[in-house]
Amino acid sequence: MERRMLMRPKIIAMKGHPCTGKSTLARSVAEDLKCPLFAHDDVRDSIAFLQESLETKCLDEQSHEAICQIALTHLRLRMDVIIDSSLCRQTYLDQLLQISASAGASLVIVECKPEDKYEWKLWLELRGANAGNTKTSSGEPCWYKPSNWEDLETGDYETGDVSKITVDTTRYVKVGDLVFAIQRLSNSPGIHCIDYHDWVDKLAKGLIEDWGVAERKDGPKKLEIIQGQEGGRPHLVHCHILRFSEGKDDDNYEKNCRGCLEPIISGRRYKCDNCEATLHQSCVELPNKKETRPQDYPPFLQELIPHKYSFSVMAKCDYCEFYDTECHECLYEAYLRSAEVPSVLQHPCHDHPLHAWMVPISYESKFLCQACGDPGKNVGYCCYVCDFHCHLACGLLPHTSKQKHHRHPLTISVLPQDRNCDEFYCDACETNRNQKHWIYSCAECGGFGCHLRCMTFK
Numbered sequence: 001m002e003r004r005m006l007m008r009p010k011i012i013a014m015k016g017h018p019c020t021g022k023s024t025l026a027r028s029v030a031e032d033l034k035c036p037l038f039a040h041d042d043v044r045d046s047i048a049f050l051q052e053s054l055e056t057k058c059l060d061e062q063s064h065e066a067i068c069q070i071a072l073t074h075l076r077l078r079m080d081v082i083i084d085s086s087l088c089r090q091t092y093l094d095q096l097l098q099i100s101a102s103a104g105a106s107l108v109i110v111e112c113k114p115e116d117k118y119e120w121k122l123w124l125e126l127r128g129a130n131a132g133n134t135k136t137s138s139g140e141p142c143w144y145k146p147s148n149w150e151d152l153e154t155g156d157y158e159t160g161d162v163s164k165i166t167v168d169t170t171r172y173v174k175v176g177d178l179v180f181a182i183q184r185l186s187n188s189p190g191i192h193c194i195d196y197h198d199w200v201d202k203l204a205k206g207l208i209e210d211w212g213v214a215e216r217k218d219g220p221k222k223l224e225i226i227q228g229q230e231g232g233r234p235h236l237v238h239c240h241i242l243r244f245s246e247g248k249d250d251d252n253y254e255k256n257c258r259g260c261l262e263p264i265i266s267g268r269r270y271k272c273d274n275c276e277a278t279l280h281q282s283c284v285e286l287p288n289k290k291e292t293r294p295q296d297y298p299p300f301l302q303e304l305i306p307h308k309y310s311f312s313v314m315a316k317c318d319y320c321e322f323y324d325t326e327c328h329e330c331l332y333e334a335y336l337r338s339a340e341v342p343s344v345l346q347h348p349c350h351d352h353p354l355h356a357w358m359v360p361i362s363y364e365s366k367f368l369c370q371a372c373g374d375p376g377k378n379v380g381y382c383c384y385v386c387d388f389h390c391h392l393a394c395g396l397l398p399h400t401s402k403q404k405h406h407r408h409p410l411t412i413s414v415l416p417q418d419r420n421c422d423e424f425y426c427d428a429c430e431t432n433r434n435q436k437h438w439i440y441s442c443a444e445c446g447g448f449g450c451h452l453r454c455m456t457f458k
Helices: 022-033 040-046 048-052 056-076 090-103 117-132 175-187 196-204 281-285 328-338 392-396
Strands: 010-015 037-039 081-084 106-112 163-167 193-195 224-226 235-237 242-245 269-272 278-280 354-358 366-368 375-377 379-382 410-413 439-442
Touching: 010 022, 010 090, 010 175, 022 037, 022 081, 022 106, 022 175, 037 040, 037 056, 040 056, 040 081, 056 081, 056 090, 090 106, 106 175, 163 175, 163 196, 175 196, 193 196, 269 281, 278 281, 328 354, 375 379, 379 392
Parallel strands: 010 081, 010 106, 037 081, 106 163, 163 193
Antiparallel strands: 224 235, 242 269, 269 278, 354 379, 366 375, 410 439
């Protein structure tokens, strides 16, 4: 099940022996993703005064259980979390798998494995020396790790069916590339294990495609069955990630377009990454509808009432006896047949293609629009490369239009960020605006800019 399409949060769990750079890497990733970081050592140190009355093993287990409970609260708020723990026991990983299933989150392990053993030993000795100067209330050193080298190299285990990226922390690690790899693993169907450095080298040489994961354990996952709410019948969860294809020498696709149901004759088409669904290029891009004024939005955008989507066509999927608003596939079929909104959008304010997604309204899948800054839920555009999300309405706004407060045409844009200025204002409503959000600006005079919501279209 695809996290981007269903707005699933993700757990990024660090794994590795003591002093392998887990905490340093975890802090860098957390800073890049702007998500909370929960460190096992922090929790353990905060309850170290209980060590006199509790066994060390029990203290470790309680610390990890506390982290899992805190993480679960954040995951249920649809927030990504990073857990900095050694995962030295299989039971710790089992706990993460449990909260992942409970919150409907994806789980990616980042395992730190220093190849330079000499440097690793230096880190270990330095950590031991520093910890030896800190005492608990009972006068014991605050050093909870194994005391000899042999203990550190034993007790490892296979993580099984969990996506994992292995990092040599004694080599240079570019945090941006690591975050990109984590996001790809989190989004990819199936289970994957990659070596970060090999993956980066291949990606730089163009040997891995954009979706690219170096090693696939079990092949693509096409459909997943989930139990309906309140014990209802199961529904299909399938994320259609459409990629453009010339279609040369490729017979593994449907002969008829999933949207208009007409035969696909020419080679240029869009294909789903996870199944054999195929569509005409024109049925996906809908070039005559890629720019739409708010007053011309289709009914299903204007009338997002609490319990259903107002599609012009109600088409059931192949797995249901009737059109069901709680079935992802039925919604997708109705969305495609209605042909009211482009499924893939090339927008001037974003470097990568934006893909339309939607879930049943009962799911309450929330996100923050990175175009206007307002919250959204259940339906929108997202980027599978850089984790960008926006309202369908924001993505469809006209690229150029007139505004009643300015004499020149305004163009939707993202202005370069000015680090020397802390405050930015909308010239229409004269309130603060976020410089990271899209605005309508004047290319002729360069001095006018307004919120998307402040634009009046003529």
